[in-house]
Amino acid sequence: MTMENILLYLYDNQQQIYVFILAIFVGIEVISKVPSVLHTPLMSGSNALSGVVIVGSIIVLGHTNPDNYLALVLGFVSVVLATLNVVGGFMVTNRMLEMFKKKPAKKQ
């Protein structure tokens, strides 16, 4: 791969590079001030978001030739695991956050 190729690749994909850099800043900005009691729930929530690979898992299984058994099995497992990541991730985050339900004021 020559220098020219790399430059051409960057030129062809400049929109994605812009998006990439902006998204990094958004990610940093979004959680700039977070109290430490929320560290674990936030980690869990963003873990659920990384389950977005499920989109890729669905596409890969959906485009697999039904005769290709190995690919079918791998794709199937991939969808199961990605779903686990999404569903489990969001549910466990929700359970963690139950402590932040504002409790009814106590009469004294």
Added chain:
Amino acid sequence: MIESVIAISYLVAVVLFIVGMKMLSHPDTARRGNGVAFLGMMIAIAATFLTPGLSNIILILVAMAIGTGVGSYMSNTVKMTAMPELVSFFNGMGGAAAALIGLVEYGGLPVTDMAKGATLMASLILGSVSFSGSMIAMGKLQGKIKDIRINKVLAFGIFALAIALAAYVLYAGEPGSPWIYAVLVLSLIYGLAFVYPIGGADMPVVISLLNALTGVTAATTGLLYDNMVMFMGGVLVGSAGLILTLLMAKAMNRSVSNILFTSFGSAAGTVSAGTQGDQVAKEINLYDSAILMNYAQRVVIVPGYGLAVAQAQHAVHDLEKILEEKGIEVLYGIHPVAGRMPGHMNVLLAESDVPYDKLIEMDDINGKFPNTDVVLVIGANDVVNPAANDDPSSPIAGMPILEVNKAHNVIVIKRSMSAGYAGIQNALFFDPKTRMLFGDAKKVLTGLTEEIKTM
């Protein structure tokens, strides 16, 4: 037409991801934020089903049903204390899913497209590292896996070999070359070698880092498919996860490089707050303390000599009033010898008009600590030292104490780590539930009141 619907749905999903994450970082909105992000995910998944030429729909739905069933069962039955393990497990599943995508796509890839090939290999390698690393992290949190010293150079060598082999497969390999499995195995081994030597106490930070890694993996998979929702979502998780890793390390009074590159990272950890053996007292800031109290149901204030020295009796009354206004029950736990003389605290607090029925004697308050969310220890030391109960050799052994370590959270306001009147170290300060809030009692209490007012 259908492509635009998908593209717009993905755009909406990404916006919901960002808004959800923003809401997740504030306690009042966190639960709704989780829901918003979930909605975004549902939209992204639904839109994906519109992808032209999608077949095996039944198979996909069956797989999703299995994942949903197992995932909801696991997250509903897990004990509160075991949640970090579960997060690690789910994170590993995401990594594994991405690695499998890479593996399947490799079979159908025209090897001429180098850029696509490189993103595919990145998904395969990073996904595998994230998977095996997360599994080890989970085992360590459960205490099932012991620390093992692994040569860092060797570990890095394995990683480098995986990358080199991936490059070789891309350039010279025939389509469907079995060497791809060697790349997979090497990456899995690197994930193990990466997490094995790190101490169990540092696992939350490592899990956060692995979570960021899964995000990056999702992003590379997104590049592979030119899929914006995967790409954006992945980059978002990657960068937020990285910042969160740094924040967590800071909150634990540890540096990330120390955690990652020092084997058994305990004894050699950076220590600024004071140590007892290999234990490190954890600091907390005003804002975090205010949040803890703002969401508590019952706060017990344990005053000591430090309160008297700082003349902070009015400041503590102000804090009590603002908490009561928010519907939080505030009590004072009074040790008979708190301060330098019996009754010292009662006199002091009565001076600032603290209602007398809020001052609870030791025997009565001790029964309440297990149901107390936050104990705020202000300049008291020996009277809350668990050594009196646990350590027969301690100079204060047998002295009755306020058993604050039975509460859910303990915040200790103190000027420094110096010992109390009895001149002995206090194990309470190193309890995992305890956070140190250093500073002058009066200033700290005034600051806390201000923070809570704005919430």
